[in-house]
Amino acid sequence: MNVKQTLLRHSNKAIAVVILAILVIIPVVMVLLRSFMIDDAFQLLAPIRTIIEGDLGEVFVNSIRLAVTVVLVTTVIAAPLAFLTGKTELARAKWIDVALLIPFMTPPYIATMGWILFMQPRGVVDQYLPLLGAFRPLFFSFWGIVMVMSFNLFPFIYLVIKNTLMEITRSLEDAGAVHGGTFLYRMRRIILPLVFSGYTMGALLIFVKTLAEFGTPATLGRRVGYYVFTTEIYRFTNQWPIDFARGTALASVLLITSMLVWYVQQLLASRHTYSIVGGRDHGKKYYRLGKWSPLAWAYVALLLILSIGVPYWSIVTSSIMRIWGHGLAAGNFTIENYAQLFTAGTLGARALWNSLRLSFLAATIAMFLGTFLAVVIIRSRGAVRQFIDVSSLLSNTVPRIVIIVGLILFWNAPWMRNITVYNTAMMLALTYTVAFLPYTVQYVKANFQQIDVSLFHAAQVSGAKSGYITRRILFPLIRPGMVAGWIMTFIISIRELVGSLMIRPPGIETSATFIFRQFDQGVVPLGMAMALTTVGLTTVVMVIVQQGKKTKATEAA
């Protein structure tokens, strides 16, 4: 009698596999094939050969050097802060974590533009802080890229270290003290080993994120002649002379490098993870800062100034200037830039509208598709589940630029000519959907896993058929995950730079490409007005949803 149900379940799995194959797997495989096949023959070392013959070795070295340095610098920045807010009286200042969401949520290309406007000739430094001008040569070099990326990425590793620190219960430390361990001895023998696994996770995440990041290298790196994987892949696939062989070779090496890092991370994580099981927790142990307190606060202030203050100061002031470079003088003030963005028919307004409608479409498709995949994953077992699980999260593991090159190869292939998706605006929506699908899948999956199976059993015993259970029990309970997935996809689609640049058909701009091109062409104020508008818009969406959740919670209480 269960034949129908079994058939239904299997057909769902089959549909999931087919969708993922078309959207993610085949494009990625095409990147690999394209770079490993030379003259229709598979050659194991083909991408490496292409890189060596094409003088691209420097790009590889540059990328790795940048990633390693950023990991080190973010660690040096984040570890003391994590200790301060996790283990000392600064823990009471909860607002620090909230403030650190700002660099976290600022697209790297926008933050980098803020920094460039701050440091470049006739910028903020020249007008108000001429002494800092001495740092200009240092900023417009490798170290500037490292600094901007580090201040953008350090909240990741900060949160990871802090969360592991918080898990260490007071009794573990108290036991160390009772048995004669001094503060430094306890740090070395108890805290650091317990934090280690969390830290390596965070460090490798930063490593991969730096390798895959396009925004900062594209804005600052290209200006100072520091080329990395992402900027070169972009050049070979989008700018004349186009060279797909080199582009895909670089993409393959980037893909393989990131995969290796993930693999190492898995290995390390499984070997060095301790589950910290304790009895009852007698509260957290906080160290008293005493006379060091002002120094600690100065450190927090410095971090906030460098990660939020500097970029936003330049962006905000630039966006209300008539002519950039004349400073904030009377007569140079204007809201004209914003007005232009909201005047129908202007280039800016069209770009903003494109971003909004395409992101809306992508978020909606991703929400339904991601929910479907998450439900199929939870309800299936074995190898098929593994396959669907891994491939639906693939766009989060693989550097985004690799996925995008794959999408170009697949949708622009000669045998796709009859399907006119490529070179239309719809291709952008498709790209956003594929790139950000993992968010919905993860949120809904996490949501689903929290639901005790007895809630479904209770419904079944009460006489509900599977369709009724889905509608009345499953759907309402996973709705928060779906909404979170929708918001996340919507927000990051609006800001997505590399995908928009590479996929957009001629004549179609999005807010991100608009900002990028205005900045490139020196029309700074208009670009910055758009930057602030998108950041503001996405923040408003988030706040509204948070508020909505809160009011619902209070109604229920």
Next chain:
Amino acid sequence: MSIVVEGVEKTFGTVKALRPTNLTVKTGEFISLVGPSGCGKTTLLRLLAGLEIPDNGDITLMDRVMFSRRDGKEVPAEDRGVGMVFQDFALWPHMTVFENVAFGLRARKDTARLKERVTWALEKVQLAGYEDRYPKQMSGGQQQRVSFARAIVTEPKVILLDEPLSALDAVLRDGLRLMLRSLTDELGLTAVYVTHDQHEAMSISDRIVVMKEGEMLQDGVPEEVYNHPSHLFVANFVGKSNFINTGNGTADTDGAVRKMARPELFSTQRRNKDDVEFSGIIKTISYLGDRYEVHMDVDGNSWITYFTQRPQLGDKVTVYLSPKDIHTIEEGLS
């Protein structure tokens, strides 16, 4: 007969969760399945509910065949029409109390006099007026009462209870247990109650079934199971036991015949001239308020006896037992 289980068995992977089992429950009877975790009691309950499918055998509820491997019949859980109460309450967090209780009626499209019937069920568990609350706004005991109301609102003939009280604290548990029993009696329900707590089982049931490793060891009224345990395991699991050495070695060594007596049957004074006497050394003394529980060593066995006055630790004392109170366990081959 309300419930008839014949030759039902269930294996999970390589684990025999339930060996071929037979069980009949009369209409209106309240029976408990007791045993340690992994004994198969919950598996049997879930097989009755239709949440698991047996490997073999027949299940009949209220004269309706629910499962039969022979005839290839398998009624899904949603069509069995039983009520069930879960250990973790399993209330749907996004629905009000009213909607939780009304669920079974709506799911079956049986919505005539819906409000009246939900109110009736909530009144039965003394929760009238709580209709608009959400589960998280209620205490554990109230939540469990809602889940009971949900189980009875469709007026089932059979109710299955899976450790319904184990998530609650001791004081609540006693009150709710009495309420459960009086409600099942009032509604004429046939109840199957799963618990690992032997006191709970003995106090609430008409009949108890002691299970171990997927097998039913003993099935009888509580007094029978307590006074005449059929297995060494039952004697130890239900109540406290003092084992008496027979001719062939101490009670700890394996033997086909065991003799035992319950602690409260011993007396510190001789009551009849044919009383048997035992002496032992006092090892520990616990004051229980109304009496002293004394652990003593008798011929190498650890015994529990009760004293009305505090004895001296380490003393050698003599206790007496009437020969008719000695129970012999004939366990067969196990």
